[in-house]
Amino acid sequence: MIRFLFWILIAAISVTVGCKSESDDVRQATVGATDMVHQQLNWRERYLELGRETYESACAECHDEGKDGSPTMGDRDSWANRSPLWSAVLIEHAKSGYLGMPAKGGQPELSDNAVQAAGEYMLSVTFPELPFD
Ligand code: HEC
Structure with a gap:
């Protein structure tokens, strides 16, 4: 009988230990996913910060x-008659120039990425409800 109880005890302990490590795994996975979301948000914030800096130095004057x-920063109406293909075309125009818009705002040393970030920054400030990813 004692032997039997001993095995019951061992079984109970292993079930408990098993559950614990499983819930630890779940917790670890949740922490991992949350970290990934935070990294994504940080990445987006840093990207828009690059956009803001580029905008201030190369785009704001106009x-x-x-x-x-x-089209004016924050004035939605002034963007109304722009390409219906929207950000992809608008930002392409910011890089390569379009009518009165000089390529890269007249600063050819800017990287495409910085101009892209500046364009997304302008659009995200003017239309904060739209996702730009
Ligand atoms: C010297 C003035 C000037 C500077 C500097 C300038 N822009 Fe422009 N931008 C314009 C003008 C003018 C237009 C309107 C062009 C038109 O439709 O005739 C324009 C249009 C645009 C458009 C809309 C393009 C389209 O297809 O309608 C975007 C996007 C844009 N600019 C982004 C930028 C970015 C990003 C920068 C900085 C890197 C920048 N601009 C710097 C004058 C400027």
């Missing part, structure tokens, strides 16, 4: 006030 008919 786009803050709508100089030469440029």
Whole structure:
């Protein structure tokens, strides 16, 4: 009988240990997924920060006030008649130039990535409800 109880005890302990490590695994996985989401958000924030810096140094002089008919930062109406293909085309135009818009805002040393970030920054400030990813 004692032997029997001993085995019951061993079985109970192993079930308990098993459950514990399983819930640890679940917890670990949850922590991992949360970290990934945070990393994604940090990445997006850093990218838009690059966009803001580029915007301030290379785009604001025209786009803050709508100089030469440029679509204005934060003024949704001024963007209304732009390409219906939207950000892909608009940002391509920012890189390569379009009518009164000089390529890269007239600063050819800027990387495509920085100009892209600046364009996404402008659009995300003007249309905060839209996802730009
Ligand atoms: C010297 C003034 C000037 C600077 C600097 C400038 N832009 Fe522009 N931008 C314009 C003008 C003018 C237009 C409108 C072009 C048109 O439709 O005639 C324009 C249009 C745009 C458009 C819309 C393009 C389209 O297809 O309608 C985007 C996006 C844009 N600019 C992004 C940028 C970014 C990003 C920068 C900085 C890297 C920048 N601009 C710097 C003058 C400027």
